[in-house]
Amino acid sequence: MKPTIYDVAREAGVSIATVSKVINNTGRISEKTRQKVLKVMKQLDYQPSILASALTGKHTYTIGLLIPDIANPFFAELSRRVEDRGQELGFSVVMCSTDNDPDKTVRYITLLKQKSVDGIILASSFENHQVLKGLLEENFPIALISQEIPSLAIDSVTVDDFLGGYQVTEYLLQLGHQKIAIVAEKAPSNQKRMDGYRKAIADANVEMKENYMAITQATVEGGYHCANQLFDLPEPPTAIFACNDLIAIGVIKAARERNLKIPNDLSVVGFDNTFMAEMVDPPLSSVQQPICEMSRQVVDLLVKKIQGEKSRKRVVLLPELVVRKSTMPPEEQQ
Amino acid sequence: MKPTIYDVAREAGVSIATVSKVINNTGRISEKTRQKVLKVMKQLDYQPSILASALTGKHTYTIGLLIPDIANPFFAELSRRVEDRGQELGFSVVMCSTDNDPDKTVRYITLLKQKSVDGIILASSFENHQVLKGLLEENFPIALISQEIPSLAIDSVTVDDFLGGYQVTEYLLQLGHQKIAIVAEKAPSNQKRMDGYRKAIADANVEMKENYMAITQATVEGGYHCANQLFDLPEPPTAIFACNDLIAIGVIKAARERNLKIPNDLSVVGFDNTFMAEMVDPPLSSVQQPICEMSRQVVDLLVKKIQGEKSRKRVVLLPELVVRKSTMPPEEQQ
DNA sequence: TGTGATGTAGAAAAGCTTTTCGGAAAAACG
DNA sequence: CGTTTTTCCGAAAAGCTTTTCTACATCACA
Numbered sequence: 001m002k003p004t005i006y007d008v009a010r011e012a013g014v015s016i017a018t019v020s021k022v023i024n025n026t027g028r029i030s031e032k033t034r035q036k037v038l039k040v041m042k043q044l045d046y047q048p049s050i051l052a053s054a055l056t057g058k059h060t061y062t063i064g065l066l067i068p069d070i071a072n073p074f075f076a077e078l079s080r081r082v083e084d085r086g087q088e089l090g091f092s093v094v095m096c097s098t099d100n101d102p103d104k105t106v107r108y109i110t111l112l113k114q115k116s117v118d119g120i121i122l123a124s125s126f127e128n129h130q131v132l133k134g135l136l137e138e139n140f141p142i143a144l145i146s147q148e149i150p151s152l153a154i155d156s157v158t159v160d161d162f163l164g165g166y167q168v169t170e171y172l173l174q175l176g177h178q179k180i181a182i183v184a185e186k187a188p189s190n191q192k193r194m195d196g197y198r199k200a201i202a203d204a205n206v207e208m209k210e211n212y213m214a215i216t217q218a219t220v221e222g223g224y225h226c227a228n229q230l231f232d233l234p235e236p237p238t239a240i241f242a243c244n245d246l247i248a249i250g251v252i253k254a255a256r257e258r259n260l261k262i263p264n265d266l267s268v269v270g271f272d273n274t275f276m277a278e279m280v281d282p283p284l285s286s287v288q289q290p291i292c293e294m295s296r297q298v299v300d301l302l303v304k305k306i307q308g309e310k311s312r313k314r315v316v317l318l319p320e321l322v323v324r325k326s327t328m329p330p331e332e333q334q
Numbered sequence: 335m336k337p338t339i340y341d342v343a344r345e346a347g348v349s350i351a352t353v354s355k356v357i358n359n360t361g362r363i364s365e366k367t368r369q370k371v372l373k374v375m376k377q378l379d380y381q382p383s384i385l386a387s388a389l390t391g392k393h394t395y396t397i398g399l400l401i402p403d404i405a406n407p408f409f410a411e412l413s414r415r416v417e418d419r420g421q422e423l424g425f426s427v428v429m430c431s432t433d434n435d436p437d438k439t440v441r442y443i444t445l446l447k448q449k450s451v452d453g454i455i456l457a458s459s460f461e462n463h464q465v466l467k468g469l470l471e472e473n474f475p476i477a478l479i480s481q482e483i484p485s486l487a488i489d490s491v492t493v494d495d496f497l498g499g500y501q502v503t504e505y506l507l508q509l510g511h512q513k514i515a516i517v518a519e520k521a522p523s524n525q526k527r528m529d530g531y532r533k534a535i536a537d538a539n540v541e542m543k544e545n546y547m548a549i550t551q552a553t554v555e556g557g558y559h560c561a562n563q564l565f566d567l568p569e570p571p572t573a574i575f576a577c578n579d580l581i582a583i584g585v586i587k588a589a590r591e592r593n594l595k596i597p598n599d600l601s602v603v604g605f606d607n608t609f610m611a612e613m614v615d616p617p618l619s620s621v622q623q624p625i626c627e628m629s630r631q632v633v634d635l636l637v638k639k640i641q642g643e644k645s646r647k648r649v650v651l652l653p654e655l656v657v658r659k660s661t662m663p664p665e666e667q668q
Numbered sequence: 669t670g671t672g673a674t675g676t677a678g679a680a681a682a683g684c685t686t687t688t689c690g691g692a693a694a695a696a697c698g
Numbered sequence: 699c700g701t702t703t704t705t706c707c708g709a710a711a712a713g714c715t716t717t718t719c720t721a722c723a724t725c726a727c728a
Contacts, residue, residue: 001472004684015708020686027687028706047448051394052684055385055713062428062449069414071609076410080403083431093448094396095429097417114381115396115426138335220613249613256615275405277581279554281590281615339713349678354716361717362675386714389683 003044012040023048054116062092063302064112068100068124072218072246073274074291078123078145081295089303091118098124099185106131113140118306121145121298125187141305145298146289147188148314155305157298157315161189161239164287164319165196165241168269171321173204173240177267181212181237183226183247190243193271197241212237216247223250231258238330239267246272248284252326267327282325290317338376346374351472357382388450396426398446402434402458406552407608408625412457412479415629423637425452429516434521440525447474452640455479455632459521461555475639479632480623481522483649489639491632491649495523498621498653499530499575502603505655506573507538510663511601515546515571517560517581524577527605531575546571550581557584565592572599572664579608582618586660601661616659624651 009016014033019029022037029037054060063092065082067075079095086093096108105126112120119141126132132152135142144156155309165182172180182197184190194213201208211233216222223242226238227250230237242248250268252262260266270277270286277284297315339357343350343634348367355361356371363371374380388394399416401409413429420427428451430442439460446454453475460466469476478490499516506514516531518524535542545567550556557576561584564571576582582604586596594600596616604611605618610616627640631649 006684016685017687017708017710018706021707024686028704033707048446049389049450049684051385051389051450052572052713053686055383055389055684055715056686057713060385060449065429070404070410070417071407071414073405073407073410076404076407080405080431083404083429086378091432094426094446095399095413095417096426097414106535110381111426114384115394116383139688189387220609251710253613273555276610276613279587279610279614340714350715351678351680351717352676355677358716361677364676383714386683387716389685389714391683392716519722534676 003046005046005048007044008037008040008046011044012037014278030094033129054326059118060116062094062115062117063299063306064096064108064120065093066096066098066105066108066122066124066126067180068218069097070095073276074244074272074289075123077274077291078295081292082121082299085296085299089299091299091303098126100124101253102126102128103190109135119143119302121302122147134192136261141302143298143302143305145294153312155298155301155312155314157294157301157317158189159191159289159294159317159319161319162196162199164271164321165193166200167196167319167321168193168241168271168287169197169200170204171323172241172267172269172327173200173206173208175239175267177239178206179209179212179235179237180206180239180241181214181230182241182243183214183216183230183251184224184243185218185222185247186215187218193243209301218244218246220246220250222255223247224254225250227254231255231260237266239269239327241269241271243271245270245276245284245286248286248326249276249280252284253282263326263328267330269321269327273322277322277324285324285327286322288320288322289318293317337380339380339382341378342380343370344372345378346371376621393452393640394450395424396428396449396451396631397640398428398430398442398451399652400430400432400439400442400454400456400458400460402552403431404429407610408578408606408623409457411608411625412629415626416455416633418476419630419633423633425633425637426568434458436460436462441468453477453636455636456481459523475636477632477639479628479638487646489632489635489646489648490525491628491635491641491651493623493628493651493653495653496528496530496533498623498655499527499577499604500534501530501653501655502527502575502605502621503534504538505530505657506575506601506603506661507534507540509573509601509661511573512540512541512664513543513546513569514572514573514575515548516576516577517548517550517557517564517585518576519552519556519581520549527577552578552580554580554584554587557581558588559584561585561588565589565594573603573661575605577605579604579606579610579618579620582620582660583610583614586614586618597660597662599664601664603655603661607656610659611656619658619661620656622654622656624653626632627651 005016005019008019083093098105123145138214148156214226216226240251255266269286273286273288277286339350339353342353380475417427457479482490482492518528548560550560574585589600604618607620607622611620
């Protein structure tokens with residue numbers, strides 16, 4: 001059926017070793033035989049099997065990408081960037097949506113290893129130190145994006161979430177807001193954003209209210225739900241910091257239903273700065289994560305590992321608040 | 335390093351053939367040795383190499399998914415569904431964004447074959463009959479989604495685009511609109527939607543205007559741009575049928591900038607009914623493609639092919655218009 | 669006890685590539 | 699022309715699994 005290296009060798013009147021050397025540009029081959037072999041390869045449309053090649057100790061040139069859910073635009077874009085950079089470096093990526101489910105994650109990891117992927121990029125949150133430590137010990141290439149694990153020496157690329165949270169809050173405070181709520185997802189990155197929020201509030205000597213802090217899922221519904229709860233408070237906030245864009249959109253939706261004008265009655269800030277931030281009405285102020293750069297870096301980190309690099313590294317990129325039309329100083333309180 | 339079948343065999347005091355039989359539940363093995371082998375396997379945490387297995391003619395349990403761009407929510411959701419169904423059937427999916435570039439597509443296809451994927455799902459448009467015919471001839475499993483190729487006997491799952499286009503237009507006509515524009519992407523599926531549009535216009539004996547039909551890219555910008563052109567027409571349309579949701583959002587954005595109220599001054603209908611349709615303000619009427627069902631079907635089709643099924647099949651699902659708040663009868667003309 | 673049937677396990681080849689090492693041919697040198 | 703060096707190529711093993719076919723052991727039965 002498909003031609004093998006034997007077919008090429010026979011057709012070219014040489015041994016398979018010679019063909020292999022031509023393919024890989026190794027050993028010494030006379031120009032004449034090289035040309036002969038190349039010609040036959042083209043003629044038969046021969047493509048070496050990466051499977052067989054990998055079996056001899058070479059790479060599969062495939063990496064696994066674990067994300068919570070590709071349907072979240074942030075991860076969709078991240079995936080795309082990872083794929084692009086992988087492609088540039090000669091790697092394919094197999095997509096694994098974990099829904100942040102630890103069991104599913106573990107199953108995916110063992111499956112990927114069975115399939116001999118060269119390495120794994122972990123973008124979904126995963127707290128099983130046991131498993132991660134295992135991977136590190138057997139020197140299996142792995143890199144984290146959008147999360148780090150303080151107690152493990154594992155490559156990671158993150159954005160400074162604390163700083164991002166601080167910047168947003170500081171910005172809202174500077175606008176004159178005092179009643180600032182935050183809606184976050186239950187995830188380490190969001191926790192840090194919330195820490196930044198707290199610090200900024202504290203630094204400004206503004207009263208910190210526990211019921212201004214809400215935890216929910218990273219979905220439009222989650223944001224919608226929490227916003228409604230916040231609006232029902234005796235002293236509703238004048239600004240809401242949503243820890244990702246989906247949540248922010250939920251907040252906007254809830255506000256619209258109550259005839260709260262944005263930004264006049266309520267300022268809203270998102271996080272991630274996905275394409276939706278520009279899409280929504282009014283355009284959403286949001287914290288830009290340099291997805292492109294992060295993806296690139298994480299792939300590069302992983303590929304270096306695959307190529308045998310030993311040293312480990314944490315890369316921290318800085319976020320940037322992009323101000324659009326969803327924020328303004330609070331209107332005169334009545 | 336990683337244990338092999340030899341390690342298990344040695345440890346269990348049997349031959350590798352026996353171990354293989356235990357793994358695959360083939361041949362006759364006494365309960366005693368089976369248990370012994372299983373125990374050792376667990377003990378060593380042995381995972382058979384799918385690579386080596388595939389080399390002997392078995393499957394890699396991996397399929398390729400070619401899509402234009404994962405950053406488009408429609409394809410993001412499609413990917414997720416394909417992955418989920420694949421997962422259920424034991425297949426991983428490697429993600430390939432083609433940007434509808436034919437060369438990139440061809441490169442991806444040959445790469446995937448080199449990696450011995452078991453089959454390919456093609457969701458990005460691809461007109462190279464040469465290549466497709468080649469795949470069919472060598473009986474390489476392949477299935478199309480969201481497109482079909484009339485002149486090739488190739489498995490496909492589509493939605494009835496003509497009908498979808500007809501339904502939207504008919505609906506707008508029934509509301510009383512006479513000036514209905516359409517903005518489409520340059521792709522076969524969109525072409526069919528436009529055919530449906532034409533037919534509905536013709537059936538209603540309404541005048542068909544060539545300058546109500548615009549072609550652009552499947553992006554927010556594309557929709558924005560075309561909408562502006564349409565608004566500048568001497569007789570601007572009272573309704574715009576956008577052939578996908580991204581375009582519709584661009585249209586809405588342009589309308590907003592001109593202070594055109596939706597739906598009062600302009601009705602807008604989208605296509606795909608992605609999550610964005612609910613997100614946008616006002617919620618967008620859009621044509622539902624049964625993504626979940628389509629994805630499931632296409633995976634099932636492909637897997638059947640992989641398992642040796644010979645017969646070929648075209649599955650056509652029916653679209654459904656979901657009416658939300660972006661459409662209403664045209665206001666009294668001045 | 670001998671014969672045949674049945675159940676169990678292993679040796680070996682196949683699948684496709686890479687790599688090492690040795691040998692033959694060609695070239696260089698005196 | 700004989701010898702040494704260089705150049706080129708191939709035989710064979712390794713990598714991990716599956717599968718076939720043979721062989722041995724066990725058992726039932728006459």
